[in-house]
Amino acid sequence: MENSEALSVDVCTVWGMAQGAELDERLARIAAGVEACRGLGDELWRAGSAQLEQVMGDVDAMVVAGEAARVVVTAEAIGRGETGAGAEALTPVGWVRRFAPSTKAGGAGQVVAVAQAFAVAGVAPVKDAVLSGSLPVRSAAVVLSEAEKLLPLITQEARPTVLDGLIEVAATAGPRECRRLRPTLLATYGVDGELQREQDAAKRFVSLSQPFVDEMGLAEYRLVLDPEGKAVLEAALGPLSAPAPVDGERDLRSSDRRRGEALVTLVRQAVSSAEPGSRATKAQLFVTVDLETLRSGLRGAGVTVGGPEAGTLLAPETVRRLACDATIIPTVMGAAGAVVDLGRDVRLFTAAQSKRLWLRDQHCTYPGCDMPAHWSDAHHLVHWADGGPTDLSNAALLCERHHTVVHTRRYAGVLVEDDTGTRVEWDRTVDSYDRLLAVQSAREPA
Ligand SMILES: [Zn+2]
Ligand SMILES: [Zn+2]
Known part of the structure; x- marks a missing residue:
């Protein structure tokens, strides 16, 4: 008994020593490597360029x-x-x-x-x-x-x-x-829908700080935008902030300066065109989207914006909302990858239609909101992406914020006519739009 115990202790010790020796050897090699690095400078003059690279x-x-x-x-x-x-x-x-x-x-x-x-x-x-x-x-x-x-x-x-x-x-x-x-x-x-949820959540972080004014009177702002806001701003700034040569002389302003000045120009234009009917300079985004994605609503898949803001990825419901009004020019790709032209004329309300819509709705039609007509979008009650026509009977004014709400929560709006005229009524239960759509397509199968 004693013998075998002693033996097993011995074996353990030997095994442990062997392990220890291996570790010691490794540590010695690490120390040698460190030493070699420290002395490297003295020998480098001997190296040719290929060796230097190595x-x-x-x-x-x-x-x-x-x-x-x-x-x-x-x-x-x-x-x-x-x-x-x-x-x-x-x-x-x-x-x-x-x-x-x-x-x-x-x-x-x-x-x-x-x-x-x-x-x-x-x-x-x-x-x-x-x-x-x-x-x-x-x-x-x-x-x-x-x-x-x-x-x-x-x-x-x-x-x-x-x-x-x-x-x-x-x-x-x-x-x-x-x-x-x-x-x-x-x-x-x-x-499914995760990109959309992310981008919707990102809206909460949108902010523009109060100006921080320094001794020179220069004001510094901090602006935080979600992907959609960034795409819209960049598309508007793009053409305005391009270098503008004067009499053949190069524009020497820095890119940041041109962008800053373009932003002020943009605001000036917006303020001076406050009179209804003159929103002709609305920024244009170019979006390539496949028909399937556009029609299918909430999907994981996003859409890449082209044109001046190439590469920004927008979630599909965001694009569907933008497609309601003039902000984007979608290039719709059919199943075979060919461009399906559902052109501007079909999608956008004409100036005459807009004027009549402004007269009819006066302001944003969302309950309790009185954002004036010229700050509102023309929303397709049956979304344009779902084949809704660009008719007054399918239109409602919505301000930017409520336009987002209506698309995100998928609220249905209907036109109601009574003695006081025509007004829009909103069903503010989530997904009421989808239920309305189901009822309508059951009535007249496509
Ligand atoms: Zn809309
Ligand atoms: Zn509103």
Whole structure:
């Protein structure tokens, strides 16, 4: 008995020593690498340009590997509870700052975030990419924070694809690009309607600060816009802020200055054209949308705005609302990818129709709102996207805000005629529009 016990202790010790020797050897190689880096400057004059490039790549790989190793050590320390142990309990970030002093300049939080994610099965590809050296730790931290926000909004089966996509983009194009992918990924893989919900929610953050005036009398504003607001503003600013040469002399104003002056011009125009009937300069967005998306209403899929504001992704219900009035010029693509021309004439109310509509409705028709006619949109009661005609009998004035409400909550409006004339009545129960549409299409099948 005693013998076999002694033997097993011996085996353990030997095995432990062998492990210890392997670790010691590794640590010695790391120390040698550090030493080699420190002395590098003395020898570089010998290197030709090709070798210089190679040295740069090797050193970079070493930095990446070193940063990954820092995460591995941190994960180990967190795993065995080292970070909170000892006389003075440290947070994981505090532990990293103490024992990896260069992180006092920043980055300890990222090291800890990535180390903690090493234990999460759902984001295992991030761990693999960090350990293989293809994804720097800083990029991995961005991928993780994007994934945390994005994955809950993505359909279950598309999550691995989206995560791989984020890693790939962060590794090849940098973490910044990864952030910009969000709307596209939501549109392509999102749970139905998620992009729309996001953009509707973004409206809450729209703001224009009070002016902050400095000693020179210059006023500084902070403007926050949702994607739709940005698309509308940029489309209006685009032509107004283009460089304007005078008598063949170049326009030397900076782009920011031209944009600032264009904004003031825009406001001047809006104020001076307050008289009804002169809203001719309404900004135009160019939108390419497939017929199916436009007609199908709430879908995950979004629509990319072209023209001066190329690349902004708008949610489909937003485009359907914009399509009510002159703000966008949709290019509608049919199933075969051919352009289906449902041109302007069909969609937009003529000046004469608008005038009659203004006389009839006077102001926004939403209950309790008296926003004047010239600040309102002409809404198609049966949406233009659903084949509603551009007739007065299918029109109602709505201010911007209530136009959004009516489309977002899908309220139905109907024309009511009595002795006092014609007025619009709104059914303010959510989805009443869809019920009305169902009733109508049952009556006259298309
Ligand atoms: Zn509308
Ligand atoms: Zn209103």
